[in-house]
Amino acid sequence: xxxxxxxxxxxxITPELELVAFGMFLLIFDLxxxxxxxxxxxxxxxxxxxxxxxxxxxGTDFSAYGGVLALDPxxxxxxxxxxxxxxxxxxxxxxxxxxxxENHGEYYALILFSTMGMMFMAGAVxxxxxxxxxxxxxxxxxxxxxxxxxxxxxxxxxxxxxLLGAFSSGILLYGMSLLYGLSGSTRFVDIAEALSRRPLxxxxxxxxxxxxxxxxxxxxxxxxxxxxxxxAYEGAPTSITAFMSVAVKAASFAMMVRIFMVAIYPLxxxxxxxxxxxxxxxxxxGNIAAITQSxxxxxxxxxxxxxxxxxxxxxxxxxETGLTAVPLYLFIYTFTNLGAxxxxxxxxxxxxxxxxxxxxxxxxxxxxxxxxxxxxxxxxLAGIPPTAGFIGKYYLFAAxxxxxxxxxxxxxxxxAAISIYFYxxxxxxxxxxxxxxxxxxxxxxxxxxxxxxxxxxxxLIGVYPDPFIAMARQAVILGF
Amino acid sequence: xxxxxxxxxxxxxxxxxxxxxxxxxxxxxxxLMSIELMMNAVNINLIAFSNRLQQVTGQVFAIxxxxxxxxxxxxxxxxxxxxxxxxxxxxxxxxxxxxx
Numbered sequence: 001x002x003x004x005x006x007x008x009x010x011x012x013i014t015p016e017l018e019l020v021a022f023g024m025f026l027l028i029f030d031l032x033x034x035x036x037x038x039x040x041x042x043x044x045x046x047x048x049x050x051x052x053x054x055x056x057x058x059g060t061d062f063s064a065y066g067g068v069l070a071l072d073p074x075x076x077x078x079x080x081x082x083x084x085x086x087x088x089x090x091x092x093x094x095x096x097x098x099x100x101x102e103n104h105g106e107y108y109a110l111i112l113f114s115t116m117g118m119m120f121m122a123g124a125v126x127x128x129x130x131x132x133x134x135x136x137x138x139x140x141x142x143x144x145x146x147x148x149x150x151x152x153x154x155x156x157x158x159x160x161x162x163l164l165g166a167f168s169s170g171i172l173l174y175g176m177s178l179l180y181g182l183s184g185s186t187r188f189v190d191i192a193e194a195l196s197r198r199p200l201x202x203x204x205x206x207x208x209x210x211x212x213x214x215x216x217x218x219x220x221x222x223x224x225x226x227x228x229x230x231x232a233y234e235g236a237p238t239s240i241t242a243f244m245s246v247a248v249k250a251a252s253f254a255m256m257v258r259i260f261m262v263a264i265y266p267l268x269x270x271x272x273x274x275x276x277x278x279x280x281x282x283x284x285x286g287n288i289a290a291i292t293q294s295x296x297x298x299x300x301x302x303x304x305x306x307x308x309x310x311x312x313x314x315x316x317x318x319x320e321t322g323l324t325a326v327p328l329y330l331f332i333y334t335f336t337n338l339g340a341x342x343x344x345x346x347x348x349x350x351x352x353x354x355x356x357x358x359x360x361x362x363x364x365x366x367x368x369x370x371x372x373x374x375x376x377x378x379x380x381l382a383g384i385p386p387t388a389g390f391i392g393k394y395y396l397f398a399a400x401x402x403x404x405x406x407x408x409x410x411x412x413x414x415x416a417a418i419s420i421y422f423y424x425x426x427x428x429x430x431x432x433x434x435x436x437x438x439x440x441x442x443x444x445x446x447x448x449x450x451x452x453x454x455x456x457x458x459x460l461i462g463v464y465p466d467p468f469i470a471m472a473r474q475a476v477i478l479g480f
Numbered sequence: 481x482x483x484x485x486x487x488x489x490x491x492x493x494x495x496x497x498x499x500x501x502x503x504x505x506x507x508x509x510x511x512l513m514s515i516e517l518m519m520n521a522v523n524i525n526l527i528a529f530s531n532r533l534q535q536v537t538g539q540v541f542a543i544x545x546x547x548x549x550x551x552x553x554x555x556x557x558x559x560x561x562x563x564x565x566x567x568x569x570x571x572x573x574x575x576x577x578x579x580x
Contacts, residue, residue, distance in 0.1 A: 128540070128541050131541075131545075135551070135552065139548075139551055139552060139555050143555060146563075149565075152577055153577050155559070155562055155563040155567070156577050156578060158559050158563075159508070160575070162555070163502075163512075163515075166512075167515055170519055170522065173522040174518070174521065174525070176522075176541075177491075177525035177526045177538075180526060180537070180541065181525065184533045185537070231578045
């Protein structure tokens with residue numbers, strides 16, 4: 001093994017270091033400023049500078065710290081997703097926290113720490129690094145979910161998310177300990193080599209694979225480990241729900257790609273059937289449960305469960321198209337979903353919670369621009385051209401067909417059809433029903449900026465996807 | 481003679497007790513304790529393997545797990561206190577504001 005620490009290793013984690021520095025600074029600065037919204041602007045600046053450092057690292061491909069942390073196109077692509085999601089979440093929080101009267105500096109610091117954990121997760125090629133990154137992200141997110149301290153639903157959401165999150169981490173860790181025992185190393189490549197020397201039906205490897213997959217399925221909210229999602233998403237502050245549904249989910253999928261496509265790749269014949277069953281259940285149950293919801297946050301939570309089911313198809317296909325589709329889909333989902341959540345945040349006013357479908361009634365007549373934006377985001381979530389969501393679904397389903405998983409592709413398409421039904425319940429409410437109240441949407445520069453960025457990318461990727469597909473392909477082609 | 485296998489059995493037993501505790505007990509504190517039990521089962525596994533393989537990686541991993549478990553317990557207890565201020569209950573069945 002080479003020398004463990006070199007100066008260039010430090011260069012590899014500059015974006016993360018910078019986020020930590022800004023997070024610490026925010027915690028101190030919080031004591032000194034009265035106008036808390038400034039802290040949000042500082043957090044945005046921190047994310048922007050981190051993005052700049054990340055941009056300078058583009059194109060590199062080496063593993064730092066003696067091979068525990070990879071800085072490859074894959075991790076850089078995912079880190080870009082995290083930074084974009086964090087920036088947009090901070091932007092929609094500025095006004096929202098004022099309305100909820102919970103504007104504290106810790107909020108922004110925790111978002112930065114959580115993002116830092118995700119960035120380590122995406123780069124981790126070693127079990128210890130992966131675990132620390134995962135927990136850094138998760139612990140910060142538990143607190144964020146319960147940030148509305150005087151709100152019972154927020155307390156409850158945070159409690160449930162914490163208990164199930166810690167439980168799933170325990171299961172995941174048990175699998176990790178077995179993998180370490182089998183291979184004598186915590187590096188993914190060594191684990192893969194050790195597993196490939198064992199028979200496919202080796203009970204210990206199978207136990208490790210099953211506990212590891214159960215932990216992963218918890219983290220990405222796949223059925224049958226999805227029950228925490230609707231509660232956590234409903235009770236959390238809406239801006240945090242947006243953050244969780246894109247950034248935390250993307251980070252969990254980045255971790256899953258590294259584990260399933262590198263560490264336990266030799267067991268692929270064993271995990272593909274499990275994953276296919278989970279994918280079908282996740283899509284179907286997520287979509288069917290979403291139909292009956294009357295709360296928009298809960299409906300979008302179930303919708304995010306079903307999206308996790310679609311993304312799993314990329315792992316089952318496992319070819320270049322499928323693996324390209326995973327980061328591509330998550331990238332598209334980041335903009336589309338954050339846009340939809342931003343509209344819901346804009347519906348939250350002084351006395352109106354704005355979470356029920358009825359609260360959206362007649363939105364088109366009160367506020368046409370908001371309604372049309374929401375319509376486009378919902379079309380993209382449903383996967384209808386010419387929006388970006390179509391490109392993502394097209395790639396996933398094409399990968400399933402290419403690898404001969406025709407039944408899976410048919411089920412996925414049927415599910416996409418079901419999803420149109422409940423997305424259009426919101427549309428019908430917005431465009432075809434009488435307005436029950438007069439108040440419009442909340443205006444704030446941060447919200448407007450988020451909506452503008454989200455709509456531009458949703459439409460741009462829809463009509464001109466080539467550069468984004470090339471980036472996603474570049475991300476997976478080298479490593480896997 | 482206590483071999484690695486015995487330690488792994490102990491780890492598996494502790495882990496199972498922890499999982500059953502989380503799934504069946506209704507008091508939040510006991511659920512938290514059961515989660516700690518799962519973490520410690522993992523630590524026993526890691527150290528047993530580390531001893532068998534004669535390397536320190538597993539022990540280092542175990543120290544990281546202990547550290548994270550401490551942080552997690554702190555945050556968990558904080559959440560319990562925040563919740564208890566609004567609703568004085570420790571029973572997970574009574575935390576049912578949102579439908580399952």
